[in-house]
C-alpha cells in the first residue's frame with residue numbers, strides 16, 4: 001500500500017494507465033488492423049463506477065463512489081424471493097412481466113401520483129431502469145435523431161444514444177451558488193428540427209437535484225410545443241429530502257400521452273443488484289419500448305419480480321426509514337466534507353452530493369479521485385464522466401451517502417485528515 005507521496009503518485013499513475021484505455025482503440029503490433037470494439041462504443045471504455053469500485057477494493061478504501069447500499073436488503077423482499085425460488089418459479093416468465101408486478105406498478109402510480117395505467121397494456125417490466133431507458137431510446141429513435149438530456153447525466157444515457165445511432169443534445173444544469181437549476185430557456189435553445197426525445201432524470205444523478213414544479217412546467221411546455229417524446233428516469237422517486245415532493249412529469253397537462261415513465265426496485269428498496277425495473281406509457285409508446293426490450297433480456301427473473309411487487313405494496317413502510325437514514329447520512333457527510341475544506345453542493349434527493357474541488361486543489365477531478373484513496377482511503381467519482389464535454393465537470397466530484405452510518409463516519413474521519421496534507425490510514 002502506498003504511503004509516501006512518491007509511491008502514491010506511482011501507484012495512482014499505474015491505476016490511471018489501467019483505468020483509461022478504451023477497448024478497441026489501443027493499437028499494438030499484434031492487434032488487428034480494425035479495432036474489435038465498434039466505433040459507436042469505443043469512446044465509452046469501462047464505466048467509471050466499475051473502475052472506482054475496483055480501486056476501492058484494491059486500496060481498502062471506504063467506497064463512496066458507486067451508488068449501492070451496503071446492507072442485505074429488506075427481509076420482506078428477501079423472503080418473498082427465496083420462497084418463489086423454493087416454490088419453483090424458475091422458468092421464463094411472460095415477456096412483459098409477471099401479472100403481480102404489473103398490477104403493483106399500476107397501483108403504485110395511481111396511489112402515489114394519481115396516474116392511471118392499465119397493467120395489461122401500459123406497463124412493462126424490464127431488467128432494471130437501465131434496460132427500460134435503453135429500450136426506450138432504441139425502440140423510439142431513428143439513427144440521426146437528437147436526444148435531449150440534462151448535462152450532466154447518468155452515464156448509461158450517452159452510451160445507449162450512441163448504440164441507437166442517435167445524437168446526444170446536452171441541456172446544461174447550472175449551480176447558482178445555492179442549488180442546481182435548469183435555467184429558463186436552456187431546453188428550448190437545445191431543440192432543433194431533429195429533436196425526437198427528451199431523456200429526463202429527476203431526482204437527478206449526479207447532482208442530487210430535484211426538478212421544481214416551475215422547471216417541470218417549462219419542460220412540459222417545450223415538449224408539447226415541439227411534439228417531443230419524454231423518457232423520464234425516476235429511480236430516485238422516493239428518495240427526496242427535507243419535505244420535498246417528487247412530481248412525475250407525466251402528471252403535468254398533456255404529458256401522460258407523450259411520456260414513458262421509468263423506475264425500478266433497486267433504489268427504493270435497497271436491492272440495486274436485482275435489476276428489476278419497469279416502464280409505464282400509453283400503448284403506442286410502450287410498443288416501441290417493448291419491441292427493443294424483447295430482444296435484449298427478453299425477461300427478468302420471476303422470483304425477483306414477485307419480491308419487487310411485495311416491495312411496492314409496502315412502499316411507505318420500507319421507504320420512510322430509508323429516507324430518514326439517507327438524509328442524516330447526507331448531513332453528516334456534507335458536514336465532514338465542509339470541515340475538510342470542500343464547498344458542498346447539497347443534495348435535495350438521491351444517493352449523491354457533489355463538491356467543487358477547485359477551491360482546494362489545482363488538480364482536475366479525475367486526478368483528484370485517483371489520488372484520494374492513497375491520500376486518505378476514500379473513493380469518490382469524478383464528474384467529467386457525466387458531462388457531454390468532460391471539461392465542464394473538471395472540478396466536480398460526486399460522493400455517495402447511501403452507505404452504512406459507520407462507513408460515512410469512517411469516511412468523514414479520513415477526509416478530515418486531508419486538512420493536514422493527508423496520509424494513508
Ligand SMILES: Cc1ncc(COP(=O)(O)O)c(C=O)c1O
Nearest residue numbers: 128129130154205235264266277
Ligand atoms: C439515474 C439512474 N438511472 C438508472 C440507474 C440504474 O437503475 P437500475 O439498477 O434499476 O438499472 C441508476 C443507478 O445508479 C441511476 O442513477
